[in-house]
Amino acid sequence: MKRIGILTSGGDAQGMNAAIRAVARSANSAGLEAYGINYGYKGLVEGNIELLDLDRLDGIIKRGGTILYSARFPEFAEKEYQIKGIDQLKKFGIDALVVIGGDGSYHGAERLTQHGFNSIGIPGTIDNDIPGTDFTVGFDSSVNVAVDSIDKLNDTATSHQRTFIVEVMGRGAGDIALWAGIATGADAIVIPEHKYDIQAIADKLNKNRENGKDHGLIVIAEGVMSAQNFKEELDQHGDFDSRAVTLAHVQRGGQPTAKDRVFATQLGDYAVRLLLEGKGGLALGVHNNKLIATEIxxxxxxxxxxxDLSLLELNDRVRF
Amino acid sequence: MKRIGILTSGGDAQGMNAAIRAVARSANSAGLEAYGINYGYKGLVEGNIELLDLDRLDGIIKRGGTILYSARFPEFAEKEYQIKGIDQLKKFGIDALVVIGGDGSYHGAERLTQHGFNSIGIPGTIDNDIPGTDFTVGFDSSVNVAVDSIDKLNDTATSHQRTFIVEVMGRGAGDIALWAGIATGADAIVIPEHKYDIQAIADKLNKNRENGKDHGLIVIAEGVMSAQNFKEELDQHGDFDSRAVTLAHVQRGGQPTAKDRVFATQLGDYAVRLLLEGKGGLALGVHNNKLIATEIxxxxxxxxxxxDLSLLELNDRVRF
Amino acid sequence: MKRIGILTSGGDAQGMNAAIRAVARSANSAGLEAYGINYGYKGLVEGNIELLDLDRLDGIIKRGGTILYSARFPEFAEKEYQIKGIDQLKKFGIDALVVIGGDGSYHGAERLTQHGFNSIGIPGTIDNDIPGTDFTVGFDSSVNVAVDSIDKLNDTATSHQRTFIVEVMGRGAGDIALWAGIATGADAIVIPEHKYDIQAIADKLNKNRENGKDHGLIVIAEGVMSAQNFKEELDQHGDFDSRAVTLAHVQRGGQPTAKDRVFATQLGDYAVRLLLEGKGGLALGVHNNKLIATEIxxxxxxxxxxxDLSLLELNDRVRF
Amino acid sequence: MKRIGILTSGGDAQGMNAAIRAVARSANSAGLEAYGINYGYKGLVEGNIELLDLDRLDGIIKRGGTILYSARFPEFAEKEYQIKGIDQLKKFGIDALVVIGGDGSYHGAERLTQHGFNSIGIPGTIDNDIPGTDFTVGFDSSVNVAVDSIDKLNDTATSHQRTFIVEVMGRGAGDIALWAGIATGADAIVIPEHKYDIQAIADKLNKNRENGKDHGLIVIAEGVMSAQNFKEELDQHGDFDSRAVTLAHVQRGGQPTAKDRVFATQLGDYAVRLLLEGKGGLALGVHNNKLIATEIxxxxxxxxxxxDLSLLELNDRVRF
Incomplete structure (x- = not known):
């Protein structure tokens, strides 16, 4: 094996660049060259491929986004494009591929492996919703961005006796909402995995006001409904001087946390070592604090x- | 003079606590006691007043929000309530008042002074829209919060070739939009003080794409329209893979910047020194880098x- | 059981306040009152004990330091003082105790339990060097502070072709150095657990310069030697335009990360639940991503x- | 005029990249090309010069350090090297030069102008010690880094009843110390411009302890002496459980603040407009909130x- 290719696919997440760097550096250490494929599977098929040298990699470990860009390319579900992609890789002398992205991106890696081109997936997404791993690259950073924003909102909530309803990312998974909600002392956390009870939430806020706590915080995952819709529903159960705030794409960007950088570095290096052993079709992750590789x-x-729904019960016990 | 009162009014802004501390400490230095009035003019009328001692003040210089809370109280426009407020102040032996807030809050300070109770206003609001000062307490912090958020959005914009339309605060004034837009390299800044040309903006974004810059950023002040409405208008002039983001209340909170802390400290101290000279009915501020006091x-x-519309012209020259 | 006491002991760490809040809130949820003991074991013996009510707890989840203060009190190793401490607790009607601190603090909790007063320890220290847990409360925050500082140093190193030698905390354990070093792309990480080879490090830096990377970064744990001493040693093996920087106490403070807040909340709540079951003499922690309680x-x-020395090998592979 | 050159010289400062970008973009807007000279005057003489295109400039507005690098080159004081520099510039078709750096760097710009090659200086240094301007690019960012670090130290000081002596940058000027000290509530600020009275400082700390404030903070500029030396002196006047911390190079790096980005952008653009008017030998700056250009x-x-020594008096009034 002489050359390893890397691409990022799906939504960007903090730590993707740290993973790219780790794949490239670990490959270099093993005597291989690393090539970056720009714009995901689209760039793969088009042959938008470049050597990852010192200049491209220097300083990227701390940067948000992905220096390899990302792009939608549903056509890659078709065999024709998969074969074209492999042809491009071979043209550049590339022998194996690392794909960083969500579970949608894993399918491509799986297909390429089935066509004889070893490919491995690294879970990169802020939502933490990929099977085969306890955590994804970007989740920790994203939660910290959300927490930092909600801390700021709490300043205003306290000063003005308001209730903020904050919508965080997470279409299918409530992980960001759960972590951010516990870390900011939310009065309620509303997630897709658990049916909420609007009357119980209103009762809680009212009881808080009776007990002298006149500001409130509800963290809701986008997968349930928008903050604005939840606000309108809540307003029918009492007057909490409520405000709806959507944190939106801010959660995806910014410098990755230490944890995401270390984790991304571990996974990038692990991918290279597995490819060197001739393996492919694997999804990497962490389970019970140990790196794992499972069949895609x-x-x-x-x-x-x-x-982890135990966090929901935890919050019921520790909120005021 | 033995005692000075302090209240915060209107929307909270970073640096209000630094101003409260400065008023209290500067008063203490001059041999006076400082009393905090909770919940603005409402608390004034209700006599919700407490000594500001070491415990209340320790560590607040760095905190967002206002430890004295704020509340709406339009009734204070009536003379009856103004007199009640003065009665409460006298009951606590308070001889003069500092009001931290927006221009709405200044009216109260003016009335109290007219009734013989010297009061001075400190400009505390993120919007920077108060007459009588080049800058307000909170503006610098708020711009930095906006810039930090937009930096994060730029990571995603670059990775995904998108155009973000970011709505920042500023109902009547485009200051936050101007500063945040220049500091983040916006392709267009849209403010209430200047008519925008949607076709020119679309042309600019298209030209950028021709020249190889395939992501975009538009910063818009809430006073013009919502980010979502602007997006819909822009989308009719081209396909820029646009996304609308509203930064919302996040801009009001968090730790104040060094500049806001120093500025708030200067103003709080200045207010005390003027009150000690027997002055009232003044609005404090900074003009051409010097502290000033003008008649409310x-x-x-x-x-x-x-x-400062020269910033708009500046951005036209330095954007790509 | 009616009342639970809480104290913090040893060096302060981010997340201690989140743990205090969790103990108090979880106790409240179970129908108990929570009392805070100020100044650690010293305050315990002196009876410096107060109810933790809404006002004391509001907003502390995000604050660094400890609202209960900490103090050295080696006398608590003597039985006489332990009995005095129990007397004070009984005087306040307190039935059980949670101690947040390092392993030194655990001894006190163990003794109290042996004297019949159930006490449980929560690992709070930035160094991550407490047995019985994979991670301590404060470690993640501290690493992120170090990473943020080193990122800044890297800006100057790159601009001026310098080599920074950065000393991070960790007397007996290299964990902060390892995590911070990997997260910032260190050329070498020097820790107490592994003998360093100064010649090999100099060779690496020289080779980097030959390959076009003319700036360098070495992260060293304080337990090995000071950054200044290491610099002097390194300077004898080549000219790397080196600078020594000691991050010092900055690493202990500031707002805790999301992870530390959630982890501290889990442990605080877990402590209460175990005390309610009549247990004591336990050290809490996390192992393989699960909460655990072991005999102190x-x-x-x-x-x-x-x-985790695998991180050292990892860094050997991914550094340039 | 067809081409403008840009170089950075002296110590790096946050905002230098924003200035580089502004010079280049403003030049582009005027129909000129912009060329970056790497490694300051050294690179100028060696002809290390490259076109500043989209790729070089994209995203740099938010980055610390300088993408053009800096290097010591005292030889440039000699006419021989100045002429060589001009020859190189002419070889690249460059007609005018912008130099970003400290007053040392201004001398070079002045000499080049005297030899007929128009050059303009932009004040870039964290120390704020350049004549001809109220503020320098980097000062605001640097103060905010210092404040952020001292906030963290205050957490530990409060928790452990300690006194921190914090050394900030500033060899000849106490500006960083003054601003950072006021913004963090320092008990004393020690600067080169004003003789300190160690006994008075010790008295103040003792009086604080009597009044119930048992932690302390002294901010000292490096130009006076090291934090360690000051600590040793202070320790002879009382027991304040003091700790010395040197913030060091951390203050130079990291993302520039909004203010530094806007200011750097204004100056970069202003330099281009003056050069287009055929002017040279000028130092740019801000005075009383207005951009100015003065003869170097x-x-x-x-x-x-x-x-601004009024800040020292201010702190005497507002500290506890």
Whole structure:
């Protein structure tokens, strides 16, 4: 093996650049060259491929986004494009591929492996909703961005006796909402995995006011409904001087946290070592604090991301 | 003079606590006691007043929000309530008052002074829209929060070739939009003080794409329209893969910047020194880098905040 | 059981306040009152004890330091003082105690339990060097502070072709150095657990310069030697335009990260639940991503903190 | 005029990249090309010069350090090297030069102008010690870094009843110390411009302890002495559980603040407009909130930076 290719796919997440760097550096250490494929699977098919040298990699470990860009390319589900992609890789003398992205991106890696081109997936997404891993690259950073923003909102809530309803990312998974909500002392956390009770939430806020706490915080995952819709529903159960705020794309960007950088570095290096052993079709992750590699097919077909619902019970006990 | 009172009014802004501390400490240094009035003019009328001692003040210089809370109280426009407020102040032996807030809050200070109770206003608001000062306490912090958020959005914009339309605060004044837009390299800044040309903006974004810059950023002040409405208008002039983001209340909170802390400290101390000289009915501020005190009536009636439109021309020259 | 006491002991760490809040709130939820003991074991013996009510707890989840203060009190190793402490607790009607601090603090909790007063320890220290847990409260925050500082130094190193030698905390454990070093792309990480080879490090830096990377970064744990001493040693092996920087106490303070807040909240709540079950003499922690409780005696006598040395090998592969 | 050159010289400062970008973009807007000279005057003489295109400039507005690097080159004081520099510039078709750096760097710009090559200086240094301007690019960012670090130290000081002596940058000027000290509530600020009284400082700390404030903070500029030396002196006047901390190079790096980005952008653009008018030998700056341009010779020979000592008196009034 002489050359390893890397691409990022799906939504960007903090730590993707740290993973790119780790793949490239670990490959270099093993005597291989690393090539970056720009614009995901689209760039793969188009042959938008460049050597990752010192200049491209220097200083990127701390940067948000992805220096390899990302792009939608649903056509890659078709075999024709997969074969074209492999042809491009071979043209550049590339022998194996690392794909950083969500579970949608894993399918491509799986197909390429089935066509004889070893490919490995690294879970990069802020939502933490990928099966086969307890955590994804970007999740920790994203939660910290959300927490930092909600801390600021709490300043105003306290000063003005308001209730903020804050919508965080997470279409199918409530992980960001759970972590951010506990870390900011939310009065309620509303997630797709658990049916909420609007009357109980209003009762709680009212009881807080009776007890002398006249500001409130509700963190809601976008997968349930918008903050604005939740506000309108809540307003029908009492007057909490409520305000709806949507944190939106801010959660995806900025410098990755230490944890995401270290984790991304571990996974990038692990991917290279597995490819050097001739392996492919694997999804990397962490389980019980240990790095793991599972078959992509099995992982996607037979496993689902499990949100840690014990955090919801925890919040019921520690909120005021 | 033995005791000085302090209250915060209107929307909270970073640096209000630094101003409260400065008033209290400067009063203490001059041998006076300082009393905090909770919940603005409402608390004044209700006599919600407490000594500001070491415990209340320790560590607040760095905190967002206001430890004295704020509350709406339009009734204070009536003389009856103003007299009640003065009665409460006298009951606590308070001889003079500092009001931290927006121009709405200045009216109260003016009335109290007219009734013989010397009161001075400190400009505390993120919008920078108060006449009689080049800058307000909170503006610098708020711009930095906006810039930090937009930096994060730029990571995603670059990775995904998108155009973000970011709505920042500023109902009547485009100052936050101007500063934040220049500091983040906006392709267009849209403010209430200047008519925008949607076709020119679309042309600019298209030209950028031709020249190889495939992501975009438009910063818009809330006073013009919502980010979402602007997006819909822009989308009719081209396909820029646009996304609308509203930074909302996040801009009001968090730790004040060094500049806001120093500025708030200067103003709080200045207010005490003027009150000690027997002055009242003044609005404090900074003009051409020097602290100034102007008559509230004259300031509100005869002056308007001047947004620095040279920044708009500057951005036209330095954007790509 | 009616009342639970809480104290913090040893060096302060980010997240201690989040743990205090969690203990108090979880106790409240179970129908108990929570009392804070100021100034650690010293305050315990002196009876410096207060109810933790809404006002004391509001907003502390995000604050660095400890609202209960900490103080040295080696006298608590003597039985006489331990009994005095229990007397004070009984005087306040307190039935059980949570101690947040390092392994030194655990001894006190162990003794109190042996005297019949159930006490549980929560690992709070930035160094991550407490046996019985994979991570301590404060470690993640501290690493992020170090990373943020080193990122800044890297700006100057790159601009001026310098080599920075950065000393981070960690007397016996290299964990902060390892994590911060990997997260910032260090050329070498020097820790107490592994003998360093100064010639090899100099060779690496020289080779980097030959390959076009003319700036350098070495992260060293304080337990090995000071940055200044290391610099002097390194300077004898080549001219790297080196600068020594000691991050010092800055690493202990500031707002805790999301992870430390959630982890501290989990542990505080877990402590209350165990005390309610009538248990004591336990050290809490996390192992393989699960909360655990181990006997303090066994933990301190038979276990040692294990630094993850695979991170050192990882860095050898991914550095330039 | 067709091409403008830009170089950075002296110590790096946050905002230098924003200035580089502004010079280049403003030049582009006027129909000129912009060329970056790497490694300051050294690179100028060696002809290390490159076109500043989209790729070089994209995203740099928010980055610390300088993408053009800096290097010591005392030889440039000699006419021989100045002429060589001009030859190189002419070889690249460059007609005018912008130099970003400290007053040392201004001398070079002045000499080049005297030899007929128009050059303009932009004040870029964290120390704020350049004559001809109220503020320098980097000062605001640097103060905010210092404030952020001292906030963290205050957490530990409060928790452990300690006194921190914090050394900030500033060899000849106490500006960083003054601003950072006021913004963090320092008990004493020690600067080169004002003789300190160690006994008075010790008395103040003792009086604080009597009044119930048992932690302390002293901010000292490096130009006076090291924090460690000051600590040793202070320790002879009382027991304040003091700790010395040197913030060091951390203050130079990291993302520039909004103010530094806007200011750097204004100056970069202003430099281009003046060069287009055929002017040279000028030092740019801000005075009383207005952009100014003064003759370099006159500025360096007849003016000195004036530290605002009213801030020292202010701190005497507002500290506890």
């Amino acid at each position: 097919i099995d992982t996607l077909e037979n496993h689902k991301h499990q949100t | 009536i004259d300031t509100l009636e005869n002056h308007k905040h001047q947004t | 005696i066994d933990t301190l006598e038979n276990h040692k903190h294990q630094t | 010779i006159d500025t360096l020979e007849n003016h000195k930076h004036q530290t």
